[in-house]
Amino acid sequence: MTVDASLDAATVAAPANSLLTSPILPTLLRLALPNTVAMFGSTLVAVAETSYIGRLGTEPLAAIALVFPFGMLTQMMSAGAMGGGVSSAISRALGAGKRDRAATLALHAAIIGVGGGLFFTVLMLGFGRQFFTLLGGRGRVLDQACDYSQILFSGAIAIWLVNTLASVLRGTGDMRLPAVTLIAAALVQIIVGGTLGLGLFGLPQFGMRGVAAGQLTAFACAAIFLAWYLASGRSRLGLNFASFAFERGMFVDILKVGAVSCLSPLQSVLTILIFTKILAGFGTETLAGYGMGSRLEFLLTPIAFAFGVASVPMIGMAIGAGLVTRARRIAWTAAAASGLSVGLIGLVVAIKPSLWVSLFTSDPGVTAAANMYFAWAGPTFFFFGIGACLYFSSQGAAKVGGPVLAYTARLSMVAIGGWWLASIAAPAWTLFALVGAAMIVLGLGTAASVQLTRWG
Known part of the structure; x- marks a missing residue:
């Protein structure tokens, strides 16, 4: 040499x-x-x-x-x-x-x-x-x-x-x-x-x-x-x-890994598009309020991305070297850091939504709708942070099937549940509560898939 x-x-x-x-x-x-x-x-x-x-x-x-x-x-x-x-x-x-x-x-x-x-x-x-x-x-x-x-x-x-x-x-x-x-x-x-x-x-x-x-x-x-x-x-x-x-x-x-993973961002965008279409029937103010909430979700994704992508080479090298226990510890550590970071922001906007909403509008109707969204969805951002981070961590282990299914469950909840709530003329707050429930399903479903899937 x-x-x-x-x-x-x-x-x-x-x-x-x-x-x-x-x-x-x-x-x-x-x-x-x-x-x-x-x-x-x-x-x-x-x-x-x-x-x-x-x-x-x-x-x-x-x-x-x-x-x-x-x-x-x-x-x-x-x-x-x-x-x-x-x-x-x-x-x-x-x-x-x-x-x-x-x-x-x-x-x-x-x-x-x-x-x-x-x-x-x-x-x-x-x-x-x-x-x-x-x-x-x-x-x-x-x-x-x-x-x-x-x-x-x-x-x-x-x-x-x-x-x-x-x-x-x-x-x-x-x-x-x-x-x-x-x-x-x-x-x-x-x-x-x-x-x-x-x-x-x-x-x-x-x-x-x-x-x-x-x-x-x-x-x-x-x-x-x-x-x-x-x-x-x-x-x-x-x-x-x-x-x-x-x-x-x-x-x-x-x-x-990559081709299967592409289903998750596609489902994320579809979730927002479908829900936007459903909320359009509730009036401009409600739709605008949700738009502010979904935009914050997109902006919080980079936090989960930062921790998740950081975990990919650590987990990938550990898997390649046969250190499966270390790989799992990395995944759970990254998920905890992501969940706490994103969840803290969610709690802050749930308690004081004006910190975000006032940056874009002073319209009372839009503000009320946005406040309602954050009151129901904000506390569940913790689960969103966990789910999004573990999705990346699973890529490092080349085991993305479970996380993709968790995103599918979220999409199904929003699409089917949103259509049903709209069909019975349920109030807007029930749709925002549905968004929060879907985030919980995403986080818990992804965590369960990582726990139950054999790595290595």
Whole structure:
């Protein structure tokens, strides 16, 4: 073995051994912190983008609301679902001491990322207008939603590649570089999107197309950087392009976790879309109040994401090394941290909802509806935090069937229960109570699946 090869082996082995032997909670917190900061950057983007879209008028605000679920679905599938499958496969290979396999898996993951991006490009460019029409888009609102969507999803490959390559790095235990890259992309998106959308610094005002171009530019630059970083040999995982060959087993190793995991974000978005449709019959104020609650749920997801994604390489390496007991302890520790963090926020907004609601509206009817939502759903956010985190932890162990079924149970409760309550003209508070009950089912169902499923 050459000196360079020996040094490379030592570089890779160090973080792998550290994740296999270091104290669980401190290591988990250290890995979760960069993800939390990166997710804060994503939240900042959402606030900034909403702010300058609001300057364009009411119609653009309504248009972005139509595109928002599909944009979130793209991010959730590429980063949390398929990305979890990528991190899981790579970390399990590293835990078993198979560095060459991990490097080959990374190249296959990039191919999957390109394929996922192409799928969303074809889907949204071909059928986006029909989707937005089904959600109630009409006239200029529909046109502006299509303008935004066409630019954004023409670059869906960039979004998928960024999240896929970031997941490759996370699978090696490197949380810092993906976080820094995503924060830099968030800043680029805010600057470019605001400049082109509003026509700042003497440039033409491109409106919604300009706003979407900001995100497209940011993710394209981030994808190029991450691809260069991995190819340059600076990462903990050396990539050998010269000896690359397609291997069916590599795709299977990633997709057996990632493809099944994609059902969960799809069900999450469907849950909100179905419930939104049901609540539309209760009036604009009730619908708007629920909209504020569901938006907070989306913004709390990154907290569970931070702990869950941090647990994936720790669990994956432990499983790869045959340390099943340690893997389970990591999962329960991450779930407790996520549940307590998200649950605390839920309790705060349940007790004092004005801390969140007053940021968006002073309308008494909307405020009353939002307060009612948080009173019933807020205390159950604890279970949502547990369920969402254990979903990621299960990816590390390559056992995602149970958590996906728990998400299915939540969707079924909301769809069937919501339809029944609406059919008997039940008051709005019963629907909000149903949302809380569904979160409890998600949390307890996921926890039960982890407890009962054999790992290793």
